[in-house]
Amino acid sequence: xxxxxxxxxxxxxxxxxxxxxxxxxxxxxxxxxxxxxxxxxxxxxxxxxxxxxxxxxxxxxxxxxxxxxxxxxxxxxxxxxxxxxxxxxxxxxxxxxxxxxxxxxxxxxxxxxxxxxxxxxxxxxxxxxxxxxxxxxxxxxxxxxxxxxxxxxxxxxxxxxxxxxxxxxxxxxxxxxxxxxxxxxxxxxxxxxxxxxxxxxxxxxxxxxxxxxxxxxxxxxxxxxxxxxxxxxxxxxxxxxxxxxxxxxxxxxxxxxxxxxxxxxxxxxxxxxxxxxxxxxxxxxxxxxxxxxxxxxxxxxxxxxxxxxxxxxxxxxxxxxxxxxxxxxxxxxxxxxxxxxxxxxxxxxxxxxxxxxxxxxxxxxxxxxxxxxxxxxxxxxxxxxxx
Amino acid sequence: xxxxxxxxxxxxxxxxxxxxxxxxxxxxxxxxxxxxxxxxxxxxxxxxxxxxxxxxxxxxxxxxxxxxxxxxxxxxxxxxxxxxxxxxxxxxxxxxxxxxxxxxxxxxxxxxxxxxxxxxxxxxxxxxxxxxxxxxxxxxxxxxxxxxxxxxxxxxxxxxxxxxxxxxxxxxxxxxxxxxxxxxxxxxxxxxxxxxxxxxxxxxxxxxxxxxxxxxxxxxxxxxxxxxxxxxxxxxxxxxxxxxxxxxxxxxxxxxxxxxxxxxxxxxxxxxxxxxxxxxxxxxxxxxxxxxxxxxxxxxxxxxxxxxxxxxxxxxxxxxxxxxxxxxx
Numbered sequence: 127x128x129x130x131x132x133x134x135x136x137x138x139x140x141x142x143x144x145x146x147x148x149x150x151x152x153x154x155x156x157x158x159x160x161x162x163x164x165x166x167x168x169x170x171x172x173x174x175x176x177x178x179x180x181x182x183x184x185x186x187x188x189x190x191x192x193x194x195x196x197x198x199x200x201x202x203x204x205x206x207x208x209x210x211x212x213x214x215x216x217x218x219x220x221x222x223x224x225x226x227x228x229x230x231x232x233x234x235x236x237x238x239x240x241x242x243x244x245x246x247x248x249x250x251x252x253x254x255x256x257x258x259x260x261x262x263x264x265x266x267x268x269x270x271x272x273x274x275x276x277x278x279x280x281x282x283x284x285x286x287x288x289x290x291x292x293x294x295x296x297x298x299x300x301x302x303x304x305x306x307x308x309x310x311x312x313x314x315x316x317x318x319x320x321x322x323x324x325x326x327x328x329x330x331x332x333x334x335x336x337x338x339x340x341x342x343x344x345x346x347x348x349x350x351x352x353x354x355x356x357x358x359x360x361x362x363x364x365x366x367x368x369x370x371x372x373x374x375x376x377x378x379x380x381x382x383x384x385x386x387x388x389x390x391x392x393x394x395x396x397x398x399x400x401x402x403x404x405x406x407x408x409x410x411x412x413x414x415x416x417x418x419x420x421x422x423x424x425x426x427x428x429x430x431x432x433x434x435x436x437x438x439x440x441x442x443x444x445x446x447x448x449x450x451x452x453x454x455x456x457x458x459x460x461x462x463x464x465x466x467x468x469x470x471x472x473x474x475x476x477x478x479x480x481x482x483x484x485x486x487x488x489x490x491x492x493x494x495x496x497x498x499x500x501x502x503x504x505x506x507x508x509x510x511x512x513x
Numbered sequence: 514x515x516x517x518x519x520x521x522x523x524x525x526x527x528x529x530x531x532x533x534x535x536x537x538x539x540x541x542x543x544x545x546x547x548x549x550x551x552x553x554x555x556x557x558x559x560x561x562x563x564x565x566x567x568x569x570x571x572x573x574x575x576x577x578x579x580x581x582x583x584x585x586x587x588x589x590x591x592x593x594x595x596x597x598x599x600x601x602x603x604x605x606x607x608x609x610x611x612x613x614x615x616x617x618x619x620x621x622x623x624x625x626x627x628x629x630x631x632x633x634x635x636x637x638x639x640x641x642x643x644x645x646x647x648x649x650x651x652x653x654x655x656x657x658x659x660x661x662x663x664x665x666x667x668x669x670x671x672x673x674x675x676x677x678x679x680x681x682x683x684x685x686x687x688x689x690x691x692x693x694x695x696x697x698x699x700x701x702x703x704x705x706x707x708x709x710x711x712x713x714x715x716x717x718x719x720x721x722x723x724x725x726x727x728x729x730x731x732x733x734x735x736x737x738x739x740x741x742x743x744x745x746x747x748x749x750x751x752x753x754x755x756x757x758x759x760x761x762x763x764x765x766x767x768x769x770x771x772x773x774x775x776x777x778x779x780x781x782x783x784x785x786x787x788x789x790x791x792x793x794x795x796x797x798x799x800x801x802x803x804x805x806x807x808x809x810x811x812x813x814x815x816x817x818x819x820x821x822x823x824x825x826x827x828x829x830x831x832x833x834x835x836x837x838x839x840x841x842x
Binding site for chain 2: 189193194196212213215216217218238239337338339340341404408411412415416487490491494495498501502504505508509
């Protein structure tokens with residue numbers, strides 16, 4: 127109860143050159159005609175209107191039933207999901223916003239998530255706010271998915287090759303060469319880090335940092351070896367024996383091989399790619415720009431660049447779609463990726479990048495600001511692609 | 514001070530012009546503001562880091578009063594952790610709480626020294642049914658199912674140390690353990706998560722605080738209710754992992770606060786939740802829950818623990834007694 131020792135919150139906020147932009151895309155006035163209320167019950171689906179003008183439609187879905195429900199807007203064929211909202215609990219409401227061109231649709235509530243749902247016809251009529259959709263939307267999506275899949279596989283291939291080379295050097299005690307290759311091999315991991323992380327078991331075995339360990343968890347993977355190669359900062363450190371080296375090297379190689387096997391034939395969705403792009407920038411913000419990821423080697427900027435590479439590839443694959451749905455967002459993202467890259471380029475050296483502990487506080491701050499500037503609009507990418 | 518009187522015998526402006534005032538003065542004209550002061554004893558009051566008895570109290574050290582173990586995501590700053598003694602001052606007006614800490618520290622110089630302190634604001638849990646649930650800096654209601662003072666049976670069972678619970682430390686009977694954890698929130702990254710994801714991480718809606726299994730804020734979560742992809746309250750949802758149903762029924766009396774200590778070196782808010790919980794036994798009512806959370810909770814992606822401490826809080830005292838009399842007498 128009650129307030130202890132409050133902070134005198136003098137938030138002087140010198141937002142360096144804080145530019146704002148971003149007009150909301152399309153749609154415009156969410157007039158009442160475009161707001162549809164839906165009440166889902168255990169055996170009914172009450173939709174307030176069966177017709178709405180084209181543009182940005184808002185479905186306010188309320189669950190008056192006793193089990194979790196879902197609501198769908200389906201295409202004319204009754205199969206294609208135009209938009210959906212899942213996991214609406216009893217007595218809860220959820221909003222579904224969808225950019226819908228004129229045409230015939232179905233609405234469907236799916237209480238208990240079973241069957242085809244309780245369906246009704248729904249018509250979207252022509253209006254001045256007709257969203258611009260192109261017939262080759264699906265082609266753009268297909269191209270994005272194919273390209274991304276190829277990118278992940280290619281990175282995974284290179285990861286396997288470089289990791290093999292790295293663990294061989296490490297096992298052979300060629301530490302200088304192993305140290306030089308460490309950040310290069312990890313580059314291929316970091317570019318597809320969000321895919322690797324989607325395998326909940328592999329990530330902790332491969333990329334855990336010492337501070338992340340659970341009680342009783344054995345520390346393995348990249349960073350275990352990193353510490354052994356750069357023990358200068360470690361207190362009372364006992365170097366690993368050749369036998370131990372072989373164990374950690376084999377273990378890493380085994381896990382990377384497993385990752386590679388699992389990546390083969392993985393299918394993606396556009397929202398996974400967009401979320402992955404956002405996720406990679408979050409990795410940068412959480413661990414790389416702070417110098418926490420590569421605590422022993424200080425090779426954080428290699429990882430930083432690799433995360434940005436992966437995020438940019440994800441975005442660029444989706445860019446033709448974003449160009450159509452939200453051109454202002456596409457423009458902003460392109461510009462901010464470039465701004466961040468300019469800062470990274472300034473840290474490039476003959477052998478890679480400046481080590482994190484050699485960066486000035488101003489340089490770190492500039493990088494962090496650029497990460498924030500990019501991450502904010504990037505957090506709207508998924509919604510833009512799905513709109 | 515809890516009666517609104519000056520900290521010293523003379524007063525902030527009543528004394529000699531040649532002497533520093535014995536009350537620092539910033540609470541002149543302010544009411545007591547419901548000031549409460551809670552004292553606790555840390556493990557190092559009993560034994561130093563090498564296990565040596567410091568003040569002849571080692572044989573009375575409660576069994577559970579040990580330095581908390583390392584948990585995943587702990588990145589502890591020793592300058593914000595541990596301690597021999599603790600003082601929690603709470604008041605309706607922060608100036609009153611500051612006044613209490615400042616004057617107590619001043620009185621204590623020479624005998625005690627301040628190791629660390631933490632300012633907080635906007636309580637993060639209700640401790641009475643008369644209060645509405647406040648929000649933490651993630652923007653969610655926090656402490657919906659906190660133990661309320663009206664739930665006397667639960668307070669008895671989960672908060673107070675029962676007589677005979679610890680043979681060596683019967684002085685602690687009727688007291689409690691105070692667990693303090695400084696949870697830094699990664700505010701900027703959190704703010705970029707979609708509303709749907711934020712709600713999935715917590716397991717409750719952001720507006721009313723209702724569990725995702727439906728109802729209103731105080732509806733019990735239905736953890737088995739099926740959803741579109743697995744249970745509607747996800748396996749890694751915060752509300753599931755810390756719920757008594759999955760922790761042998763353990764509940765806590767939380768009395769924590771939000772904090773913002775300015776910004777860090779890269780312009781991020783140095784902010785989060787200063788978690789304070791009172792429990793009858795940290796070995797059953799805190800450590801397993803913190804481990805479950807650190808291991809599986811979706812929220813951990815946005816949290817880092819930077820401070821940690823455990824104290825034993827002796828029971829209240831009668832007129833004429835002093836704080837901790839049961840321990841020192």
